[in-house]
Amino acid sequence: MIIKNLKKLILIIFIAYSCLISNVLCLASFAEEPFSYNSPEILGMGGVSLIPTEDKVPLVYNPGGLAYLDRMRISAGLFSFGLNKDILDFYNLYKEDEMKDILDGKKDWEDASPDLRSKMLTHRIGGLRIGSDLNVMFPIKAVGNFGVGIYGDVKGTIETDKGIYVPTAGLNYRRDFLIVASYARKYKLPVLEDYLEPFAFGLNLKYLQRQKMNDFRTLVEYEEFSFTNLLHKGWGIGVDFGMAYKMFEDRLGFALVWKDCGNTTLKWDNQDSTQILSRANLGVAYKPEKLYYWRDKYISVNDNLILACDIKKIGRYEDFFKRLNLGARLNFWGFSLSGGFNQGYLTFGAGVKLGLAHFNYAYYGVERGVFAGQDVDWNQTFSLSVMY
Numbered sequence: 001m002i003i004k005n006l007k008k009l010i011l012i013i014f015i016a017y018s019c020l021i022s023n024v025l026c027l028a029s030f031a032e033e034p035f036s037y038n039s040p041e042i043l044g045m046g047g048v049s050l051i052p053t054e055d056k057v058p059l060v061y062n063p064g065g066l067a068y069l070d071r072m073r074i075s076a077g078l079f080s081f082g083l084n085k086d087i088l089d090f091y092n093l094y095k096e097d098e099m100k101d102i103l104d105g106k107k108d109w110e111d112a113s114p115d116l117r118s119k120m121l122t123h124r125i126g127g128l129r130i131g132s133d134l135n136v137m138f139p140i141k142a143v144g145n146f147g148v149g150i151y152g153d154v155k156g157t158i159e160t161d162k163g164i165y166v167p168t169a170g171l172n173y174r175r176d177f178l179i180v181a182s183y184a185r186k187y188k189l190p191v192l193e194d195y196l197e198p199f200a201f202g203l204n205l206k207y208l209q210r211q212k213m214n215d216f217r218t219l220v221e222y223e224e225f226s227f228t229n230l231l232h233k234g235w236g237i238g239v240d241f242g243m244a245y246k247m248f249e250d251r252l253g254f255a256l257v258w259k260d261c262g263n264t265t266l267k268w269d270n271q272d273s274t275q276i277l278s279r280a281n282l283g284v285a286y287k288p289e290k291l292y293y294w295r296d297k298y299i300s301v302n303d304n305l306i307l308a309c310d311i312k313k314i315g316r317y318e319d320f321f322k323r324l325n326l327g328a329r330l331n332f333w334g335f336s337l338s339g340g341f342n343q344g345y346l347t348f349g350a351g352v353k354l355g356l357a358h359f360n361y362a363y364y365g366v367e368r369g370v371f372a373g374q375d376v377d378w379n380q381t382f383s384l385s386v387m388y
Contacts, residue, residue: 032266032274034259035060035176035208037131037151039080040381044349044362046327046340048308050255050283051244059135059149059182062257062283063202064242066184069137069145075387077133082381087126090158093119109166120167125159125368125377137182144185151178170216173231177209184242197247204240208276209233210266238264238276255283280314304331321372338362344372356386 037060042049049061059066093099098116101107112120131154137147152175159170184202213230242257257280264276285308290298310325327340327347338349345365352359360383368375 031277033174034276034279035151035153035178035206037133037153037178039077039385040349040360040362040383041329041336041338041351043342043364043379043381044327044340044347044351044360045308045329045338046347047325047342047364048283048285048310048327048340049325050257050281050310051253051285051308059137059147059180059204060151060178062242062244062255063147063182063184063204063240064200064244064255064257066137066145066147066182066202067186067200067244068246069139069147069184072138073135073388074137075133075135075385077131077383077385080129080131080381080383080385082127082129082379084125084127084377084379086124086377087128087158089119089124090126090160120160121162123159123161125157127155127157127377127379129156129381130154144183147180147182147184149178149180149182151180152176153178166218168216168218171213172215173211173213173227175211178206180204180206197245200244200246202242202244204238204242206238206240207235208238208264208266209235232268232270234266234268234274236264236266236276251287251289253285255281255285257281257283279312279316281310281312282314283308283310285309301330305329319371322367322370324372336360343367345376356388358385358387359383360385 038047038049042061051062051065096116098107098113102109102112102116131152133149133151135147135149137145139145154175155173157170157172159172161168182202182204184200186198186200188198189196211231211233213227213232215230239261240257240259241261242255244253244255246253258278259281260276260278263278266274266276268274285306287303287306288301290300291305292298305328307328308326312323312325314323316323321344324344325340325342327338329336329338329349334353336349336351336353338347338351340347342364343366345367347362347364349360349362349364351361362381363378364381365376365378367373368377
């Protein structure tokens with residue numbers, strides 16, 4: 001029995017070491033964008049995702065959290081809709097008759113009004129996102145916990161800026177379809193097993209199908225624009241490895257997750273290939289029983305408050321505060337309030353549970369630049385989901 005447990009420990013250490021080395025050595029400048037699916041619950045809580053979501057939909061965040069599942073659970077994100085302020089400005093601008101005439105070639109940019117010129121020569125990046133998901137998770141005694149998830153996510157941005165003679169415009173579109181098969185289980189370590197709680201380990205095997213389009217040209221060149229001719233399709237298979245550990249009656253939790261272990265290669269219809277780089281993420285969360293506001297004076301919060309922190313992309317040469325997420329969430333009588341810091345920017349979230357239905361909203365900032373505090377993009381997102 002000792003030899004068997006020792007083999008398991010060696011295998012776990014080898015996987016962890018291999019993932020960490022691949023994370024540190026890879027160069028982010030040549031990376032394909034990873035699949036990301038952040039719900040308003042996560043975004044409102046400062047982008048923290050590794051520990052607090054294990055009782056919701058853990059598959060894409062940390063497969064290790066699946067090991068704590070004690071009954072069958074089904075969840076479906078019927079829709080998730082996000083946008084930023086600039087996309088509303090673009091929409092109002094597109095509705096103007098003068099702008100439509102220029103895009104259709106009925107009017108030259110040189111004849112545009114000063115008001116339209118001022119609006120178009122302003123640097124803006126409008127963003128829009130739509131997503132949905134379906135997850136089925138179930139435990140099998142003496143074997144482990146299993147899960148299957150299907151995710152759809154569509155993101156698009158439009159950007160305008162000054163050009164030499166006429167404004168420039170950039171369009172970016174990405175549609176991801178992801179299928180995840182997960183397995184997780186708790187294990188007693190062969191050392192100090194009488195003192196340590198079981199460690200949870202999980203694996204994701206995932207299939208990603210992606211469509212994307214990136215285009216940049218002057219405003220007048222969009223008269224000849226063809227979306228389908230610029231669209232590329234690709235696919236790839238990847239693996240995630242996650243660990244979780246809880247102590248003090250599940251009040252303190254730790255998580256360590258390697259996403260896209262060994263890098264995930266995407267093969268494209270133009271015979272090209274790109275990689276989603278491996279990344280290591282560390283998380284910690286705490287559920288206090290009491291909140292002290294004076295000596296021997298406190299408010300009992302039981303399991304209604306959670307405080308958490310994530311550090312993403314450990315070992316990468318990126319600004320630390322861009323990789324830092326801090327958050328808190330308070331649950332009471334079917335309602336929830338959350339807040340935190342995402343990449344140094346304040347976030348706010350709210351939710352309500354009505355039977356099986358969950359409504360959630362989040363307002364949050366995202367850093368566009370290379371370091372926190374450089375160029376913030378403020379976003380809002382809404383979602384409706386059901387959970388059994």
